[in-house]
Amino acid sequence: MSDEPRRKLLAEKTPFPDGLDxxxxxxxxxxxxxxxxxxxxxQSPLAAADRRENDAEHSWHLxxxxxxxxxxxxxxxxxxxxxxxxxxxDLVEIYAGDTPLYDSAAGADQEEREAAAAxxxxxxxxxxxxxxxxxxxxxxxxxxxxxxxxxxxxxxLQPLLLNWMxxxxxxxxPGVTADDVRARKAVIGDASGSLWEAGRRLxxxxxQRGWARTSPGE
Amino acid sequence: MSDEPRRKLLAEKTPFPDGLDxxxxxxxxxxxxxxxxxxxxxQSPLAAADRRENDAEHSWHLxxxxxxxxxxxxxxxxxxxxxxxxxxxDLVEIYAGDTPLYDSAAGADQEEREAAAAxxxxxxxxxxxxxxxxxxxxxxxxxxxxxxxxxxxxxxLQPLLLNWMxxxxxxxxPGVTADDVRARKAVIGDASGSLWEAGRRLxxxxxQRGWARTSPGE
Numbered sequence: 001m002s003d004e005p006r007r008k009l010l011a012e013k014t015p016f017p018d019g020l021d022x023x024x025x026x027x028x029x030x031x032x033x034x035x036x037x038x039x040x041x042x043q044s045p046l047a048a049a050d051r052r053e054n055d056a057e058h059s060w061h062l063x064x065x066x067x068x069x070x071x072x073x074x075x076x077x078x079x080x081x082x083x084x085x086x087x088x089x090d091l092v093e094i095y096a097g098d099t100p101l102y103d104s105a106a107g108a109d110q111e112e113r114e115a116a117a118a119x120x121x122x123x124x125x126x127x128x129x130x131x132x133x134x135x136x137x138x139x140x141x142x143x144x145x146x147x148x149x150x151x152x153x154x155x156x157l158q159p160l161l162l163n164w165m166x167x168x169x170x171x172x173x174p175g176v177t178a179d180d181v182r183a184r185k186a187v188i189g190d191a192s193g194s195l196w197e198a199g200r201r202l203x204x205x206x207x208q209r210g211w212a213r214t215s216p217g218e
Numbered sequence: 219m220s221d222e223p224r225r226k227l228l229a230e231k232t233p234f235p236d237g238l239d240x241x242x243x244x245x246x247x248x249x250x251x252x253x254x255x256x257x258x259x260x261q262s263p264l265a266a267a268d269r270r271e272n273d274a275e276h277s278w279h280l281x282x283x284x285x286x287x288x289x290x291x292x293x294x295x296x297x298x299x300x301x302x303x304x305x306x307x308d309l310v311e312i313y314a315g316d317t318p319l320y321d322s323a324a325g326a327d328q329e330e331r332e333a334a335a336a337x338x339x340x341x342x343x344x345x346x347x348x349x350x351x352x353x354x355x356x357x358x359x360x361x362x363x364x365x366x367x368x369x370x371x372x373x374x375l376q377p378l379l380l381n382w383m384x385x386x387x388x389x390x391x392p393g394v395t396a397d398d399v400r401a402r403k404a405v406i407g408d409a410s411g412s413l414w415e416a417g418r419r420l421x422x423x424x425x426q427r428g429w430a431r432t433s434p435g436e
Contacts, residue, residue, distance in 0.1 A: 021412070038267065038279075061256075067306075081298070084301070087285070201237060
């Protein structure tokens with residue numbers, strides 16, 4: 001990376017005045033930079049307006065879902081920690097971009113791009129906080145704790161709800177079938193049997209109504 | 219309220235299929251309804267794009283700020299609880315609308331409108347969760363706990379950062395002076411001396427650069 005020109009930070013457009021404590025300056029620089037998450041567009045259509053959702057809105061929505069739906073987790077979860085996971089889970093997309101769920105090609109080098117983005121973005125913070133943020137993101141990605149599995153379930157259930165509201169939404173992506181949707185959403189069941197049952201109910205009903213395509217040969 | 223026609227819920231546009239558990243159905247109805255927060259526009263300009271911020275993005279940003287800046291609180295705060303406060307603090311604006319900080323007229327009946335909105339919105343949830351959500355919102359509004367004061371400080375500091383990035387932003391509202399900005403932002407100091415010192419530094423510097431008006435007679 002050393003021969004690449006350094007990315008210009010948002011905070012460099014209007015540099016903070018002299019006299020701020022260095023640690024606070026690093027924190028504010030990071031907090032201004034993450035404003036970019038509001039400009040990373042997802043595929044999902046909003047339920048409340050005719051436009052696509054952005055990552056910041058999505059992350060807030062997941063945090064709300066954790067608070068309301070945590071009781072459906074098959075294993076006890078620490079709600080506050082799960083909220084932390086969903087709040088930071090998409091931050092790397094600030095530099096790596098959103099990878100659509102039904103786009104296998106873009107998924108190929110996703111891991112590498114996102115790891116580099118994590119180094120760059122979290123590296124703006126003081127070291128101790130950079131490590132903490134990285135640990136949260138790693139935990140979400142590795143899905144080994146009940147909290148990470150529930151956070152991932154919310155990340156899959158939320159667009160499912162939005163697609164239901166849109167009577168199809170990204171389920172109508174060319175080449176995608178209801179079976180594809182079921183396969184991509186099945187991780188909800190790793191965290192919550194009851195939520196996956198409800199999610200499957202929406203997909204089944206969507207297929208019956210023609211909002212998701214039935215696989216050829218069925 | 220009983221003679222007013224009931225508001226149509228977002229979830230009624232595409233009703234959930236039969237066979238969902240009633241408690242889960244209420245939770246999902248609420249979680250779809252709060253999608254509206256993404257359409258409530260604030261006055262603040264984004265740092266990362268040339269448009270105004272919405273309440274959902276703003277709430278997410280506050281939650282990030284709590285995680286990074288909590289160490290600056292003058293009193294110890296429970297980070298997870300403070301995050302819960304900022305995530306729900308603007309929900310009532312879904313029905314009551316955003317009240318601009320520098321608009322005294324709109325502020326007059328704000329409390330009444332927001333309390334009615336809270337009853338209506340939180341009432342979509344199962345009773346125990348409605349009470350919990352209402353308690354969080356009341357705690358934020360009353361500002362009696364260290365967590366509520368720190369949450370409020372973030373709510374004031376975040377647009378201050380965005381206005382700094384925009385070289386004025388809403389500080390340039392006609393009739394508003396740098397002294398007005400200082401007065402509205404002083405509550406940051408109720409939670410954190412060091413963050414209020416930094417915030418005042420930005421306002422002072424903004425005034426010197428002509429991004430905020432100096433009061434007549436000074």
